[in-house]
Amino acid sequence: MSEKGVLNHPFRKGELLDLNCPSREILQHIASRWGILVLIALDRETLRFSELRKKISGISEKMLSQTLQTFEKDGFIHRTMLPVMPPHTEYRLTPLGLEVYEQVIHLSDWIELNLPRVLNAGKEA
Amino acid sequence: MSEKGVLNHPFRKGELLDLNCPSREILQHIASRWGILVLIALDRETLRFSELRKKISGISEKMLSQTLQTFEKDGFIHRTMLPVMPPHTEYRLTPLGLEVYEQVIHLSDWIELNLPRVLNAGKEA
DNA sequence: CAGTATCCGCTTGGATACTG
């Protein structure tokens, strides 16, 4: 996925910095308190609500539900409800959501790998 | 330096999903309301406070100041104050900050490029 | 110009109760 074009910015850049750019809203959804963690948790897996809650430690039912709904509306997550009792609901990334995942995983991996450097830089500053 | 073994498990995923992982805090800083936009705005440029405010349309003085201070502590941004009147202060990315920039620009570019697909997916869902 | 101080509303998130 070495699309050189992206890093060279052949397309229009900086629209995100414009207050009225609709990309801002999508960025907000992804870079919300739990957005990136939900995307990472669904890494090519199909998970149920309770499994997601366990995997993303610290998230409340309310915020998980809210984040999942937002992503479902954005088309990043597919929700499958099985009409059984007790209820069984599954969540997985859509192809579009997988693309988003592939972008945010760069950031997530960088943070985990470079945390010592960041903490050290923080001390020096 | 083998306290948490972060460096020893470069491909381990999911530590971010742990409530007590210190990476969570750094992620919060970056994926805060204005974090990514500030990083993008400083794209290899040296800018003053007022220039940043103009470039990142919609940001308040308070949040710009707060975001800059957080990133300075994290070692992502370098601040240079010139002792002149009126005050002159410059901000630029540190080498560490540039690395973070290179991760988030993936996400930013993807959103701007694929916004039509996202908006369309939203309608269908 | 480069911020800080202040006030205020919205969001976040926990706890709990309830439904299908």
Next chain:
DNA sequence: CAGTATCCAAGCGGATACTG
């Protein structure tokens, strides 16, 4: 199990006024 509804406390974020 998979949520929704409600209340409440705390913190985040925004607008404005003010200072060196």
